[in-house]
Amino acid sequence: MLGHRAGLLLTPLFLGIIAAWMLVYGAFGHVGNPEHPAANPADGLAAWEQIYSVLTSPRCLNCHTATNYPHQGDDRHRHFANVIRGPEGKGVPGLNCVSCHHEANAESTGVPGGPDWHLAPLSMHWQDLSNRPLSSAAVCRSVTDRSTNENMDGQALLKHHEQAELVLWAWNPGTRPDGSTRTLPPLTHAEFMAATRLWVAAGTPCPKGK
Amino acid sequence: MAVYKLTVNGQRKEVNVDPSTPLLWVLREELKMTGTKYGCGISACGACTVHVDGVATRSCVLPMSLVGGPIITIEGIAQDPVGRAVQEAWVDKDVVQCGYCQSGQIMSAVALLKATSKPTEANIEESMGGNLCRCATYVRIREAIKSAAQKL
Numbered sequence: 001m002l003g004h005r006a007g008l009l010l011t012p013l014f015l016g017i018i019a020a021w022m023l024v025y026g027a028f029g030h031v032g033n034p035e036h037p038a039a040n041p042a043d044g045l046a047a048w049e050q051i052y053s054v055l056t057s058p059r060c061l062n063c064h065t066a067t068n069y070p071h072q073g074d075d076r077h078r079h080f081a082n083v084i085r086g087p088e089g090k091g092v093p094g095l096n097c098v099s100c101h102h103e104a105n106a107e108s109t110g111v112p113g114g115p116d117w118h119l120a121p122l123s124m125h126w127q128d129l130s131n132r133p134l135s136s137a138a139v140c141r142s143v144t145d146r147s148t149n150e151n152m153d154g155q156a157l158l159k160h161h162e163q164a165e166l167v168l169w170a171w172n173p174g175t176r177p178d179g180s181t182r183t184l185p186p187l188t189h190a191e192f193m194a195a196t197r198l199w200v201a202a203g204t205p206c207p208k209g210k
Numbered sequence: 211m212a213v214y215k216l217t218v219n220g221q222r223k224e225v226n227v228d229p230s231t232p233l234l235w236v237l238r239e240e241l242k243m244t245g246t247k248y249g250c251g252i253s254a255c256g257a258c259t260v261h262v263d264g265v266a267t268r269s270c271v272l273p274m275s276l277v278g279g280p281i282i283t284i285e286g287i288a289q290d291p292v293g294r295a296v297q298e299a300w301v302d303k304d305v306v307q308c309g310y311c312q313s314g315q316i317m318s319a320v321a322l323l324k325a326t327s328k329p330t331e332a333n334i335e336e337s338m339g340g341n342l343c344r345c346a347t348y349v350r351i352r353e354a355i356k357s358a359a360q361k362l
Contacts, residue, residue, distance in 0.1 A: 081254065082339030093325035094266045094318035094337035100253035102276045108230060109252045111271045177252055 044202025048140055050187060050195040055126055055143070056133040057185040059170035063118075066125035070097075074183050076131055089119035105174030112182070114169040123148035140206035154200035161196045214274050218243070219286025229275035233267075234258045236274060237283060245284040245313050249342075256341030259314040260284075266321035284313035292362060293320045299358035307345035315341045319355050327362050329355065 054060060062071040070079040086092045091099065101117035126139045134142070143149060143157065152160060161167055171189045173182035187195065199205070216223045218241065225240045237243045237260070246269060249257030253268035260269045263279025287293035296319050306312050315338070322329055322337040329337070334355050343351070 082336065084336040092336045094321040095340045096265055099266050100268045100271060102272055104276065106271045106273065109271045111253050
C-alpha cells in the first residue's frame with residue numbers, strides 16, 4: 001500500500017525531471033548524439049575552427065587552389081614545370097599528376113604520392129587568387145554547400161575526413177627531396193576526427209561573415 | 211629482391227630486382243634499353259619519360275613495386291602510328307641538337323597527340339612544360355608536334 005502511494009507521488013516528479021531534461025538538452029539539439037552529448041552550436045563552431053586550421057595548412061591548401069595549377073611547399077609556391085590543372089583536375093596528357101605522383105610517396109626522391117593523385121575541384125577552392133587562405137566562414141560554406149561539395153552531408157564529410165586516401169596522406173606526407181620530413185597539419189588525425197565528429201554532431205555550424 | 215613480369219614494347223620480360231628500384235634503372239641496367247635517359251632523378255626534367263598503361267610517366271621515380279600495366283619506351287614508340295608520325299616529324303624538322311632529352315620529349319609529344327590530335331599552342335605549352343631541353347630546341351619541338359598533327 002505504502003509502496004503504491006509512493007509510486008503515485010513519485011510518478012509526476014519523475015515525469016517532470018524527464019520533461020526538464022528534454023527541454024534543456026532538446027533546445028541545444030543534443031538528443032540523438034550519444035557520442036557528443038554536450039554538442040551545441042558554440043562547441044561546434046569551436047570544433048570548426050580546429051578543422052579550419054587543418055584545411056588551411058599547406059598539405060591541404062596546395063591542392064585546394066583557386067588557380068588552374070597546384071601549389072607546393074610550405075610557402076605554397078606555384079608547382080614547378082608549368083603543371084596545369086587540366087579539365088578534370090588531373091593534369092593534361094603528357095603531364096598528368098600521375099606522371100610523377102604515384103600510388104605512394106617516393107622516399108628515395110622525395111616526390112609525394114598517393115592513390116589517384118589529383119587537385120580538388122575549383123568549386124572546393126580554399127584560397128583566393130592571391131594565394132591567401134579564404135576566411136573561416138568562406139571555407140566552411142564551401143565545405144558544407146552540397147551543391148559544390150559533391151553532395152556530402154555531415155556524415156559523408158565525416159567519412160571523407162576519416163577515410164579518403166588523399167586526406168590521410170596529409171598525415172603521411174613523406175620526405176622532401178632533401179630528406180627532411182614534410183610539415184604535418186597542426187592537429188593529429190585523431191584530433192582532427194574528434195573535432196569533425198563534434199562539428200557534425202552540432203549540425204556543421206559555420207561562422208557568420210564573409 | 212622480387213621477381214617482376216613486365217610487358218615492354220609488347221614483349222614479355224622478367225626481372226629480379228629490389229621493389230624500390232625505379233623503372234628507369236630496370237630498363238637501362240637490367241633490360242639494356244638505354245634509349246630512356248637519366249636526367250635529374252626527381253621527375254623534374256622529363257628525360258626519363260615512358261608510357262605506363264598509356265600514361266606518360268617519369269620512370270625515374272616509379273618504383274618497380276608500383277608499376278602497373280604495359281610499358282612503351284622510345285625503342286617501341288614507332289610501333290604506333292602516332293609515335294611513327296612524331297618520330298618522322300622530329301627528323302623532318304631536325305629538332306635534335308645534343309639529343310639527350312629528346313626521347314622524353316617524343317614520349318610526351320606522343321601522349322599529347324594520342325589524346326588531342328589537333329593541339330593548340332596552349333595544349334602544346336601545357337603538355338610539354340615538364341620536359342626541359344638545355345639546348346633550347348623548344349621552337350623546333352613545337353613545330354614538329356604541329357607537323358605530326360597535320361599528318362594524323
